Amino acid sequence: MSAIASGEAGALRDVLAAVTPGGGKSVLPLIAASRLIEAGIADRVCWIVPRDSLRLQAEEAFADPNWRAALGHALSVRAAENAPDPCRGLSGYVTTYQAVAAAPDLHLAEFKRRRYLLVIDEVHHLPALADADPSGFGPLQAGADVEASWSKAILPLLELARVRLLLSGTLERADGRGILWLPYREGPRTRTREVDLDAPGWAVVGYSRAAALAEKAVLPITFGALDGEARWLDEGRRPVGPHRLSGDYETTRQALFTALRTEFADALLDEALDATRRLRTERRTKLGLAPGEPGRGLGKLLVVAPDQENARRYLARVHGRMPARGRETEARLAVSDAGDAHEALAAFRLQPQPSVLVTVAMAYEGLDAPETAVVAALTHIRSRPWLEQMVARATRVDPFAGAWEEQRALVYHPDDLLFRRFRERMETEQGTLARHAKGRRQPALPFPGEAGRDADEPAAGIVPLHSNALALRFETLAPGPDFAARRPEAQDDLLDPPSVLERRLRHRIGELVAAQVVEDEEALRLPRAGGNYHRLNAVLKRVLGKGRGEMGAAELDAAVSWLERNRLADHLHLLDGDRRYDFEARRRAGLWRPPRGRSSAGVERAMEAGRLGGGGRPSTSRGGRG
Template sequence: MSAPSRPLRSHQRSLSELVASLARGEASGIHDILAAVTPGGGKSLLPVIAAARLIAAGIVERVVWVVPRDSLRLQAEEAFADPAWRAALDHNLSVRAADNSPDPSRGLAGYVTTYQAVAAAPALHLAEMRRHRTLLVVDEVHHLPALAEGEAGSEAGRSEAAAWSQALLPLFRAAHLRLLLSGTLERADGRRILWLPYRTENGAPSPDIDAPGWAVIGYSRAEALAEKAVLPVNFGALDGEASWLEGGRTSGQARVGPHRLSGSGPSATTRPALFTALRTGFARDLLREAFFATRRLRAERRRRRGLRNTDAVRGLGKLLVVAPDQASAQSYHAMLQAWMPEEQARRDVRIATSAEADAHAALAAFRLTPEPAVLVTVAMAYEGLDAPEVAVVAALTHIRSRPWLEQMIARATRVDPHAGDYADQHALVFHPDDPLFAQFRARIETEQATATRPRKRPAGAGSPEPRPPAPTDDGIVPLESNALGLRYAMLRPGPSVALARPEAKEGDTAPVPPSRIERALRARVAAMVTAQAVEDEAELRVTPGAPLPHRYNAVLKRLFGNKSRAAMTAEELESALAWLERNRLQDHLHLLEGDTRYAWSTRRRWAGMERRPG
């Protein structure tokens, strides 16, 4: 095997050694691997390491990787397609981002799907697991609650997460090996996590890391700092005042405030003040601080590299804005665009929320291209977003749970291979200076060990689930707020970690995942079918009936084993393209004989077609 261009991180080496032992038959009693890696710690490479070693050794035949959100499917594809890691790990495996169409692997080493897709078609995925010896990878497994007594039956699914667990549990049982990934081993609702073994410790359930058949791999912040896998983090804490009406818009309600955001500690006014601040003038002031800090950073990096303002290159630094809700995200997006010339605003600022039709395209562009440089989101991009160019975060979110905030901060702590030396990079997080955020800061500054044992859930912690609860403060009508002062602080010893990939050079070609290749091939096939139909309709006398492109698509389907384009592999799509370049579909309309939907087509095949009168 060729030597990696950079050494693997300690947890990646540990997994590599473990799967090598499995391949040699020295760890045959291990069937479950739990990787408890601090957020941003490079979990996405672990399935690649495991699959490459285990498939090569014949221990497993396929890998099925289940992620909590659709936006992570393409990132999982890219982890396998990354040319630097292909060379480092000496593998040539590919997986595809699959939907619930038949044959999700399409001849590749496996596929990536989502919790939601499995819950919608559990039989399809279970059949795939049973058809091959499978390595099942479950990303962010803490989103799956253990099913209570009687909950695994037909009445399960009172919540979306319980429905996910119900659908995934048979896949756990059918898998040959399981690799479970998580940045935190605690759930905000206090429930146990699906499949994990537990023991009672001090009267409370705790994951049993010594359970038979289990191997646990951890990666703590201290280890990441020692390996220089995380960037230093500066916090810009902005204090302010807020005023609101108590009790809703009913007349006669009293004005409350102004109250300081910082205060002397959490109190009854902390959350209403934060709720108000994120929707009024304070939010504009914090956003402005983050925007101009990003602009200064990009200008300085351009100056160091001798670049013009119009040069579009990687590594200049980007801004991620995390909003409390979709309405606020729209408002922040408009503010940011107003601070730029119109053309630059259209190019540089994007929004990605579940309400936006092009949200996934915006995420992909933000991650993979020099522009846009600013992304506004709510929850789509907080967990698992692999965008090393994010250097500044505007934390305009109401959520104060430790796992959620750790995930958010981790978006800015990844080492950017395009941004120069490690010593010249750092993350900058702007946030409201409220007592709840201060408590979070104090916890992560002192927490060094890997999170293999759950900690007591702090009072008032929010949900770490991928779709956080909507911010609702019954009876609160925000009136106004303003910023009072900004203070900076360096985080000790660093919040979370980031994977520094093997050296990536400016101008490297980005890997093209299999699903994108398939989409491009399907589009080309569709274009060629349509072109033939247009040419033939212009020449022939066509009477009413099924549109000619529809008939031609049916002919092509019959020519290729009665497979639709959506079900074809990339190789089959390429064969269809090659066939269309040499043949005419009109010569094969006889394949539709006997199908009443295309009766006109079969009665008037090419040989007997009447030409249009000249």
């Protein structure tokens, strides 16, 4: 980025960072934005993330005081909605693939107005389109409509961006297709292609898991593989089994589907919960905390379920093994149908409680929760990139948990052959080879719900009957060479991210407007006929020139200051001509009558007192309504 800023990089404007999950790629947008905006190469930064739960996390990265001090930057970005002026006077904004696809013209207009650094997080989610795929291997087939719509909406932003930073934990897609915008060349074998790491105008930053382990940037992993057997009814309602999970590929799909919905899942969940309790007890003793006393660095458990129905069943089992008091806050659910899912994710990341989070897919990718020490992998998905992302939730170094040597990620999983194959490849370098989709054989086990990851339809019509756990064995992946590395220090409290500050200021404005409504109704400056809150909000919008939903933090703060010094009722004339709010016009024309028992003179005196008395504020004492 310094070379681009100084001009030494020439025409280089595309940077690809292939960083192992958990390797710290979320700091790269901070580095890029701080260097390029300071140098005048870019005016703003737009950071696009794959899911809504990551927007606030990206916003917090810019507000982190430690990174501000380390990089010497004072930039702020906001988690934007699809509303005009997404930056609101800040240095950029964070949005999602879905948001860009829903309002492509809004984001395109923003990129036309200013020079942008565009950051695309987890770019492997975006399939290459026929007109953007440099390999020319042809259009997308059916089944990738949603992701293709993301690519079509984001492609014009890539073309307009001043500099592009593409981030990913893998350079391959599960469907074998190319990734949007990446340069490809013919592979060494027939009908293969690979990312062209030497393409002109590109810089490629690689950080493998082996390198991250050597520098102690991520934790080594211990896998707890639990074998079992299962019985089910096939499509013809004939009993099948028992069959081992670790048995032949021919029965693995049905055996795993059954195991995740019957007793085997309960046994694996119990093992993970017991391991988490032992870990928390050990660390609590080292930290000198009393039993039950909340604290940071004790270790947490992430449970990844196959679908929402079973996620709720797993949560009920976890609650059943906890004391009744406090278990609702100690173990929480984060699925797309839960109204408080994002709050649960934020609490799991930033607070001592909850110590257990049960999810399906919301927390598997990009979740920055270093206190996650144990993962219960109760999912049927066996895509290598997906599993790498899930396992990486536990490999982040926890700055509160002691020395690096004292920490380790622990992953419990079914001991099926496909997970075992993934585990054996975990330490290998992530390759850039991707077969042409037309000639590519799909991997085994196309489990139901793999595309949406929330589906819960039965597997090929089978009916799960029974399963049980048999043997548990542990395998630890070697951490690699022992090189010294500086551990991150405990973070200070984060500054309020812009979106949080905006919500707080909007709430404060609402309180001030509501207070003025009550005061003005008591002083008979407004009729007690309802609708006054909306009437005064309309006045405020006309006074300030825009609605509070369109304001940035600085404008909202100015609005609060204005409301603390002025009365909205003094500006009702701004509503003249608007038939929705014609009370003031009717009052001035003599068409409004005071309530029975109050004379017009008394009303006028009350109104005058409201205008002039008490420092410009009417009395709030309650009188008779007549």
